[in-house]
Amino acid sequence: MKKLLTVYNVLISIFLYAPIFVIVFFSFNSGSSRAVFEGFSMQWYQELFEDELILKSLYYSVIIAVLSAIVSTLIGTLAAIGIHSLKGWKKSAFLAVNNIPVVNPEIVTAISMMILFVFALGFFHNAEMGFGTLLIAHITFNIPYVVLSVLPKLRGMDQNIYYAALDLGCPPMRAFTKVVIPQIMPGIVSGLIMAFTLSLDDFVISYFNSGATFQTLPITIYSMTKKPYNLKLNALSTLLFAVVLALMLVVNLKKPKKAEKKA
């Protein structure tokens, strides 16, 4: 039974990693085919760094991801604190609204915002979708995830410490920054990271709300896949993958030490 399970897990791993292998392998193709390997070369990596469109959209992606992560973390953290202080139906109502963008299919969230933007921009002369609409859209789908990652930390927080600080004469604002924020910090940080990565990776919502001029990386990748496929995309994906892999290895090598300390 156990052997069977091991064989099965290996098969699923092959399934999960077969495309990854294909992408990495063909990024070193000296030919330009996505399916026929002609020989080893680094030419696609070289071309990647000469492609201004890709570099520019990577830059735009990072800017949108950083800004939307910061704004949604601020709004979401305050909201989580507010929601935590509510009771009864009010609390349920706020949580329900918060869950709408999580449960709704991405394409529905995307087109609903697109309708709003087209409608609202109709009142302005020459206004087009672009940086502004994209940033608003990203903040909107990030907020719920921040709320959901901060709320559990508030639930687990010892509220008496906050009241103790007040009793000892600490002004509420100071008690908030010195007592509450440090206790929920892990939730805020994981919300921020989640918002950043969701934004960086988003295709569907950006696709409908970015307009013609302001393209993030996933949009550029999509427009490149529609033309004859370009192996620069493989080189790009391989590089990004290598960066994430390296980050994960670093984090993972660090973690066991902490666990040992605790034990």
Place this chain on the structure above:
Amino acid sequence: MSKGVTVGNKKANLFPFSSWMVLFVLVPIALVVYYAFTDVNGFTLSNLKWIVTYRNTLWLSIELALIATVICVLLAYPIAYSMSRASARVQRNATLFIMLPMWMNFLVRTYAWMTLLEDNGLINSALRAIFGMEFPGLHLINNHGAIVLGMVYNYLPYMILPIYTSLTKIGQSLIEAARDLGANGSQVFGRVILPMSVPGIISGITMVFIPSISTFIISKILGGGKDFLIGDLIEDYFLGNSGVVNYNIGAALSLVIMVMILAATFIMNHFDKDAQTSGGGVI
């Protein structure tokens, strides 16, 4: 339930959130409903007729998403189970291992499946090389199977992780107790482990079914564009890729998806509650 604690000014804390969510979540959804029931002449139900026109597309979307979801449950459970029984270190590494592919752009990964599945792709070439013969009838791409494969591939991690989480919450002592009381292996699984992992299965189902039923990219790349799913129709009506822009029809179709998912979530929650009460009964 934890008692509410008031930190700072309750209204001031909620103000940015409330105004943002009203403006960019609730108003847009109201606009979708408004567009679905109007055209240039005002109120109308004629947009909903398109649901009948596109009933085959709708059924196909539901069918393929359901098949993909069922396959995901079946594929994910054994993995999630073996992960939950492993040591803490293996568990952590396995979680990373499963999430890692999701860090590669999903369009590029889906294109890689094209490379694998094409008639002259890697799988067919490998089969030809191994068996030394042609398989002219073996078309792995541009069919429903390829679309389902794309869905399973892209969303399997979303099924594995919630099931795994729910399985780790089952205490070893509970399983030992069941064994002490005379349950054999399959009884322990069927009456303790499986019922207690239902919440994980359910959140996995929602996390696979919803993106599957509304996808428009997977069908485009792996379906060869001939089997449009509901997501493709919505995309076309909003962006006019096939020449017609009509927000009203697009909104009506979006409304259908929303209603279906609301209904599905409602049914799921019902099951979830059942599972929790019967789970409580077991304990």
